[in-house]
Amino acid sequence: MKLFAAFRKDLKLLLRDRGQMVSLFLLPLVFIFPICLAFPADGYNRSQNFKPRLPVVTYDIANGAPAAHAQSLLDGLAETYNLEMNFGAKDLASLNLSGEAQCADRGPACDEAVARALVSQDQRTAGLVIPQGLSAAIDAGQRISLTLLYNPVSSPVDRQMVEGVIKGSALKLSIENQVFGGMNQFADMIGLAPQEIRDVIDRQTAANATTVTGATSIFTSTNPAIAVVAVRPAIFTLAKIPDTQQQTIPGYTVLFAYFLIATVASSFQLDRNSGVLRRLLFTPLPRTLILGGKTLAALLIGVLQIVTMFAVGHFAFGMGLGEAPVALAVFIVVVALSAVCIGLAAAAYRIERGISLPLIVAALLAGCAFPADWLPPFIRAASVVLPQTWAMQGFQDLLTRGQGFAQVLPEMGVLLLFSAVFFVVAIRRFEFE
């Protein structure tokens, strides 16, 4: 009853402290919104899924779609590049091509104009033009050229990389075609062989078919001879790197979640300076409940803050919330608890001013504002003493890497240790008078 009264009172006091509420709830959004809106999903260029964009124009069309070998080439390039094809009105307008003659009708000619404009304006490193008759030429064993568009003023290294990938894809396509051609010739030759030889080959083919599921013939099967099954080891930290949202939203949330330290410290300062803290000592409210009420109220504020930021991230920017909602909920509470306990210790030592700057620096070192692996190794090693580092790591395990409760236990354990140490320090050092 008394604890609840203290909790409710402190919750009201905190919620009515406009300055602190702005710091906790508005400031993170001030950073999150512009960054998430301005940067593409791979704004940090850190994701393993990141693919540079490559405008591609295909004149080799059959039945309204890229012809067979053109499609094979595109499939090969798509492993490396985010292919841009069939440009829309928005692209034309942004490049001032809407009124151009070649864009009067949409088609490869218009796409080529767009690709040339993108490259010449240095918006893309290179572009590719697949000529008409590519498939027919390959089938006929004739030579044919692809056109690589590039801007002479762009980085030669980038251009050479693009050129290398395209040459590789073209070579692969060429070899595949030659191998299949050879196989077809071999099949034709089998048809001309004596009956005894054909029987042996048929028996051998039947035996092979029992080991390749679904395959009826080694020549007609499209299944690989050796299948690769992806298996994630049980104890293994995935190295998946967060995209813009996964970096920015938890990052600034963690940065400002630890502003709760200043909130708690200044709340005690106000109570102490106004004499209210002393007055509470004249009442039957035990000292533990004075601290308990403030702790619970601040904890709730901290949890609400993190939940709010993640909700904004989820609904406004489509940030995934991972695959372990319970683990995420528990981890949010643990992060908020660690901030509150450090705040209690700050209040005990009467460190009420000048907290913001160290908190910002700590957050930067912990990888809240940008990926931690941008930092020099010695700073990354030193940042293990910061709770923000563990909070950030835990959130990225849960949100980015889709891990569960067991995988974030180390981070939880460290944060709970931080909480316990600072709580004990606060209790031992706190002076009510």
Added chain:
Amino acid sequence: MPQPILEACNLVKKYGESIAVNDISFAIEDGEIFGLLGPNGAGKSTTIAMLSGLFPPTAGTAQVIGLDIVADAAKVKQRIGVVPQDLAIYPTLNGRENVAFFGQLFGLGGKELRARTEEVLAYVGMLERAKDPVSTYSGGMKRRVNLAVGLVNNPRLLFLDEPTVGVDPQSRNHIFESVERLNRERGMSVLYTTHYMEEAERLCHRVGIIDRGKLVALDTPRALIARLGGGILQIGVHSADEALATAVAALPAVKSAGFMVPVGGGAAGQPATGPVSGASAKPILRIETVQSNDAFLQVLHYCNEQDIDILSLEVLEPNLETVFLSLTGKSLRE
């Protein structure tokens, strides 16, 4: 004989080598308004803090409502009300929220809490503004809510620590009336500390005068003033001549006379033993009189006869201020 509601015996509070309260003993009868009168830093607030169970005394004992202040501190807190000198209320909560919160700490809840909150707010005249945040109140209104919080648990003994500091006359009067009504209508006992002698004279049945942690006098205001006689004369002269003091003390309408030591010049209340030093220090002969008018004429006549220049002259009427001056050699405001 009824047991006193508060009885303090030889209370001492030390902070390291510093003695804040030095061997104080007094008792408060049930239904009495008892004043502790003394300047800032005299030890009044420390005395209240010990008696209300905030911290234990270094030495001595005290019983409040029959409970030991150390062994039964929690029970003592449940039964008393404390209105501290600071405006110890939450500025962002409104008056009602403040009172209700403290009521909950005393175990009140539900209808009882609501009724009690409205009652005490009405008592201090703050019901109309109860919805407004405390930060929008005047200093006097804050003091009244401060008082209301101390009353929410309906205490038998109320500690009021300098409740009128920084208060406008209207609110001060309201607080006086509230204290008088609480005592008259509910028989509430009050320990009232102040350094305003007018308050002590108006409100208190008995007054203890405290200076530098020691209780230097304890009686009814009337008796303390009567002890002084006819008031005090203070005359400024060129030199602190002890022969002058002796001669003046021998005049018929004079009780005693002695030179005051300026602030910082020696032990308070002790007459100077020689010329008062210091460029700006002017010796002041303090004369306690049997009857101030007669003493005034006699002193003037003597100085005239002896050709002594009177540089300044002050007649202090008999009241608690002059009692304090008489006992300590300094003003309550110092």
